Amino acid sequence: MDIQTPPTLLQLAGESLLRDQASAIAALDYLPAELFPLLFIQAYRRRIPEPLKAMVQAWPFTVLPLGGLLQLPGLMVLQAVLDGLDILLAQEVRPRRWKLQVLDLRNTGTNFWRMWCGDSTWNCSWKVPVAVHSSSPNKEHPLVPLEVFLDLNFNERDDGDEFLKYILQWAQQREGLLHLCCKALRISEVPFQRQTPLDKLSIENCQRLTHSDLTHLSQCPNLRQLKSLHLFRLSLADFSLEPLRALLEAVAPTLQDLRLDNCGMVDSQVEAILPVLSRCQQLRDFTISMNNFCVATVEKLLRHTAGLRSLELELYPVPLECYRIRGILNQERLAQIRAELKAILSELGQTRTIYLCGKCCHTCGNTNVYDVAFS
Structure with missing residues (x-):
């Protein structure tokens, strides 16, 4: 017994x-x-x-x-x-x-x-x-926001996870009082074609994002009317940005806010999205700071966005040429490059103000922002 x-x-x-x-x-x-x-x-x-x-x-x-x-x-x-x-x-x-x-x-x-x-x-x-x-x-x-950690799993065959629904609704009603953190996200067989079109997509701090994930996003029908696309602190350095170009191509008529900050992007990747940027005529905010661009790439971005008449906010990275060894900013070189960029704005004949964002300081966590204006 x-x-x-x-x-x-x-x-x-x-x-x-x-x-x-x-x-x-x-x-x-x-x-x-x-x-x-x-x-x-x-x-x-x-x-x-x-x-x-x-x-x-x-x-x-x-x-x-x-x-x-x-x-x-x-x-x-x-x-x-x-x-x-x-x-x-x-x-x-x-x-x-x-x-x-x-x-x-x-x-x-x-x-x-x-x-x-x-x-x-x-x-x-x-x-x-x-x-x-x-x-x-x-x-x-x-009061400091409470951190809430959870894993998300979306599956078409599920009738609905009551626990997940309850948690997400609870968190949404307490915005600002807590920080919802998802370290593992699984999406399988979800019928995106039956979902309401999204007007905002934000992906932040997702180090596990794969090239196939980005490709899948570019093919989702319910993302065709996006007004806002935020990608922040992702690891895109080894990616082909062709899926991102395809997504931007699809949402160009409606996109108003595009933020691609701190994604590890390099000069060669920008070439994939330059042509489609000039077709985003509704774009108001465009930020692509804290990426690794040389001054020539920043110049290309300025020229390809020159025809966007609705553009109000532009934030670019301080070019790599402005940094000494160990990431120390060379203020004299920065002043020269700001003058060069101002000359380009003058050449384009636009009243325009752009901003250059420096790298995050590892000691204090702050970043410096510098304006370049032509009127």
């Missing part, structure tokens, strides 16, 4: 405490950080929302790896956790008790629960979140 391991005294204490929810909530102010994970799991498994809501507000760790528990049933208890966060997010100043910085909804973190709860069923590795103890108990902290 099976011999079940008897519950530990700690588990029995948690179960006893949860029988009186009001007492359990009141005890959180005095509960050691080491007891929170076990009590949280017990409340989660028993679907007791009020203690969960209170524990989120008093969570003594920097990370709540909730994704490791989501294989357990309960959209209701997920709602309780988010309700607890809402109480905190609604406040203008972060309470001194709030230590939580990251809500992790990915299928990770199970080692955290195993370590604190002694449950051998948890078997994933995880960097254990740190319990934070304030040295100034009466000090309030300025």
